[in-house]
Amino acid sequence: MEKQHSFWEREEWLKPPDLMIIGGGIVGASTAIFYKKRFPKHDVILVDKGIAPEGASTRNAGFACIGSVSEHLADLAVSGGETVFSRIVRRWNGLQLLRETCGDEVMDYQNTGGYEIFTDEKIYETCAGKIPWFNQKLKERLGLEDVYSEREYEGYPAIFNRVEGAINSGKLMRFLHERFTESGVRTWWNSRVERVEPGSVMFENGFQINPKKTVIAVNGFVQRLVNLPVKPARGFVFVTKPIPGLKWKGTFHFDEGYVYFRNIGERLLLGGGRNVAKEEETTDQFGTNQKIKEYLTRFANVTLNLPEKWEIDVEWSGIMGMTDNKEPVLQEVKPGLWAAAGLSGMGIAIGMQLAKELVSKLED
Ligand SMILES: Cc1cc2nc3c(=O)[nH]c(=O)nc-3n(C[C@H](O)[C@H](O)[C@H](O)COP(=O)(O)OP(=O)(O)OC[C@H]3O[C@@H](n4cnc5c(N)ncnc54)[C@H](O)[C@@H]3O)c2cc1C
Incomplete structure (x- = not known):
């Protein structure tokens, strides 16, 4: 016989929340934090298919970076200058937001600087030749002086980026989860969502709930829930x-x-x-x-x-x-159903800021 939910479950545990967040990575977790700050009285539930977050946020390399010269040159060929420099600004601002929100100690942030090494002299010369141009652009956009400089590392020609760093991604994610839990957000682990419609979230075990608003923050898994170009x-x-x-x-x-x-x-x-x-x-x-x-x-x-x-x-x-041009997607897919995805391998830098932007668009 089908299991019935008790009165207590129905009234206290399973009643429709104001917001359901699908995905407990950096975007979902940051959405929970900023949303609770904006609407402290709202009931929020975050769900994840894993027993812990199991997408990219706890499985990445922990680079807090704005990108190397050869990466930017490759991107310029695809997207053009305005997109590429706006993205560098987005990455830089995103990292500042992350550091301000969490504090460097919490995530073991270290401003190590970053080296791009080269084994091909010609590629190196092309990239090194662009250093003055990149430095000028970054000075104009970010007020940062001499971000890139020529170096050598272990015998390889290299370009040093003085503003790059590294974090401990495990510590960062534990901190974010602790923060939103303290603010009253509940988490349902091991809860894989099968289908989402405005006002309705269906889980693989057949359970269905009707949140007022839903945020899909599942990044690389998003195609399984909604059709987005990711x-x-x-x-x-x-x-x-x-x-x-x-x-x-x-x-x-x-x-x-x-x-x-x-x-x-x-x-x-x-x-x-x-x-x-x-x-x-x-x-x-x-x-x-x-x-x-x-x-x-x-x-x-x-x-x-x-x-x-x-x-x-x-x-x-x-x-x-x-995404094709590496720009993330932030979209109200259907009324009350939002998605933030396509962080294109830069989520440490842009994930928290994308979540903040998303929360600013959600209505009461
Ligand atoms: C190997 C690797 C190295 C990387 N290195 C870096 C780096 O050094 N620097 C950097 O900035 N970025 C790096 N990234 C990218 C960065 O980790 C991601 O951009 C970022 O973590 C994305 O965060 P997110 O919250 O959008 O998604 P995720 O962290 O992927 O979170 C999505 C969550 O949704 C859950 N989920 C998925 N489907 C469902 C469902 N149907 N129901 C319920 N839950 C679901 C998943 O379990 C997961 O926990 C790296 C990524 C990888 C994979």
């Missing part, structure tokens, strides 16, 4: 066991940002390589692509010249949401 993209990362005397200290980019690495103490975190198998990685299924793992392993051995016998300690994948 494609899933799987990213791969590994962290090595400690490597005594590790020479790569700080944050690093290579090949238009497709490969990234940083140290975590004496360990190396290395990830990316999606461009080696872009089509196969257009998926929202977790998993390891051996071609990418081998590519990154070779990169660690040959380019980074890691000492022999280094070993992978942990490896994982995460799902991003990409």
